[in-house]
Structures are given as structure tokens and as C-alpha cells.
Amino acid sequence: MSVPEQSLITDEHRAQVGKKSDPLTVVIKEEDARRMRDVLGDTDPRYADGTGIAPPYVIAGMGGGPRRGMPQVLPGGLLTQQEWKFTRPFKIGEELQAVSQVYDIRDRLGGRYGYSVLLTQGTEYYDANGEHVASAMITITQFDPKSQRKGDE
Amino acid sequence: MTQRYYEDVNIGDETEPLERVPTTDMAIDFFGRDNPTNPAFSDIEAGKRLGVGGALVPGLLKLSWLSQYVSDWAGPDAAVRNLRAAYRRPDVADRPLTMAGHVVDKRIEDGKPIIELEVVTLADGQPSTRANVQVELPTRG
Numbered sequence: 596m597s598v599p600e601q602s603l604i605t606d607e608h609r610a611q612v613g614k615k616s617d618p619l620t621v622v623i624k625e626e627d628a629r630r631m632r633d634v635l636g637d638t639d640p641r642y643a644d645g646t647g648i649a650p651p652y653v654i655a656g657m658g659g660g661p662r663r664g665m666p667q668v669l670p671g672g673l674l675t676q677q678e679w680k681f682t683r684p685f686k687i688g689e690e691l692q693a694v695s696q697v698y699d700i701r702d703r704l705g706g707r708y709g710y711s712v713l714l715t716q717g718t719e720y721y722d723a724n725g726e727h728v729a730s731a732m733i734t735i736t737q738f739d740p741k742s743q744r745k746g747d748e
Numbered sequence: 749m750t751q752r753y754y755e756d757v758n759i760g761d762e763t764e765p766l767e768r769v770p771t772t773d774m775a776i777d778f779f780g781r782d783n784p785t786n787p788a789f790s791d792i793e794a795g796k797r798l799g800v801g802g803a804l805v806p807g808l809l810k811l812s813w814l815s816q817y818v819s820d821w822a823g824p825d826a827a828v829r830n831l832r833a834a835y836r837r838p839d840v841a842d843r844p845l846t847m848a849g850h851v852v853d854k855r856i857e858d859g860k861p862i863i864e865l866e867v868v869t870l871a872d873g874q875p876s877t878r879a880n881v882q883v884e885l886p887t888r889g
Binding site for chain 1: 774778799808816824830832
């Protein structure tokens with residue numbers, strides 16, 4: 596794909612900005628926490644089996660995360676920015692409500708692909724009392740792999 | 749794991765570099781073998797089609813390592829509050845990554861003692877991920 600003459604972001608895509616998703620229930624599972632700890636080689640005793648506490652990075656594998664419902668303007672995508680915030684530790688076995696929304700969508704000219712789309716989306720996680728537990732935000736650069744400049748392969 | 753205290757940390761303090769070698773197995777196991785992930789995390793050809801030059805190291809894996817790195821540096825009574833990362837260059841599986849960092853700010857924020865670090869993953873000496881991490885440390889008082 597060459598650089599398009601006009602934005603590929605449609606009014607339909609823009610209409611999704613600011614619209615909150617329905618809440619999705621996610622459960623903090625001990626087996627997920629253990630598997631991720633093992634891969635990272637994390638021996639922090641705070642998160643060991645039986646403590647009831649999951650390490651903060653379990654947010655990386657939680658369902659209902661910030662990619663849920665993300666508009667797809669171009670077929671390829673690379674994670675370019677990310678933010679995590681933690682109000683309190685995750686508890687093993689607790690159910691959280693995940694609410695996502697698109698914060699921003701914009702065109703980008705130049706770079707490796709000539710034309711790409713930057714899409715920022717986030718998810719807030721709340722506990723059963725409606726208290727904020729954590730949030731995750733990502734910016735994805737969407738692109739058409741066929742438009743990559745020669746020499747960047 | 750040594751405990752650090754707010755009063756003892758100074759702007760400019762450096763963290764001890766730590767090397768990790770991400771593999772395709774790690775990328776798949778981290779998210780769980782039953783969970784769908786980007787094919788480029790395990791398939792070299794899929795990674796090449798993205799222009800990466802090999803199997804892609806997940807950004808979430810790198811950010812998790814950086815979270816653990818800062819958490820270990822801070823000690824057991826500290827809490828990582830915020831991580832904000834920019835992925836500058838894709839990383840390729842089986843190539844070593846070195847984590848390093850330094851303290852860029854210390855402040856009391858909403859009554860909480862906060863230390864902010866800038867940490868990086870370095871591949872061949874070049875930063876591939878840059879992150880600012882805010883961690884709440886205990887005080888001696």
C-alpha cells in the first residue's frame with residue numbers, strides 16, 4: 596500500500612473514542628500467577644504460592660485487556676507504548692470487572708510504513724466493591740506490512 | 749532482597765544491570781500455551797513478515813521483567829505503582845537483553861514517598877524499551 600490520499604480512519608472508527616465497553620469479569624488465577632512467575636524467574640516471597648497475592652505483572656495476561664474491541668484500521672499491529680497503574684495488589688481468586696475504552700485514534704505519516712494509524716486504548720479494573728485496582732493502557736501502531744520500506748525487512 | 753528506604757535513595761543512583769535471554773518458549777509459556785497470542789512470538793517467518801528479523805519478543809514480557817527488576821531493587825516493603833513504557837525497537841528472541849536504570853526523581857506525592865526510575869532494556873547496547881517506573885518506598889521514620 597502506498598500512502599493513502601486521505602485518512603483511512605472512518606467516522607465509525609472515531610465514534611468508538613470515549614465509548615466504554617460493557618464490564619467483563621476476570622478472575623485472578625493462581626495457576627496464571629505461578630506460570631508467569633516461573634517464566635520470569637521471580638522468587639519474590641510476597642507472591643509465592645499460599646500468600647494469596649499475585650505479582651503485578653499478571654495484568655499482562657488478564658482477559659478483557661486493552662486490546663478488547665480495538666478498532667482494526669490496518670491489518671498489522673505493533674505495541675509501541677504501554678502504561679500500567681496499580682492502586683493495590685491483586686488477590687488470588689478475586690473477580691475484577693474490566694471496562695475498556697478507546698482514548699485516541701490518529702493517522703501517522705512517515706516512518707517505516709509510510710502511513711500508519713496510532714490507536715490508544717485502555718482498561719480499568721475494579722473490585723467487587725467498585726474500588727479501582729489497576730489500569731492498563733496501550734498504544735498500538737497499525738500498519739500494512741506490504742507497505743514496509745525496502746531495507747527494513 | 750534488600751530493602752531500600754526513601755531517605756537513602758538519591759537522584760542519579762544506578763541500578764545493577766541484569767541480563768535476560770528471552771526465548772520463544774518463554775513468550776508462549778508466559779501467556780499460557782492454551783491462549784492465543786501473536787504468531788510472531790513463536791514463528792520466525794511471521795516475525796520476519798513484520799520486519800522484525802526473527803521471532804518477536806512480546807512487549808508485555810519485557811515490561812513484566814522491568815516491573816520485577818524495579819520491584820527487586822526496591823525491596824519487599826515497596827510497591828510498584830506505575831510503569832510507562834515506550835517500545836523503541838522490536839527485540840528478537842534468543843538475543844540477550846540487559847536491563848539497567850537510574851533514579852530520576854524522588855518526591856512526596858499525596859503523602860506517599862515516591863521514587864521514579866528510568867529503566868531500559870538494552871539490545872546490543874542500544875535501548876529497545878524505555879520505561880519510567882514509580883515505586884513507593886517505606887521511610888525510616
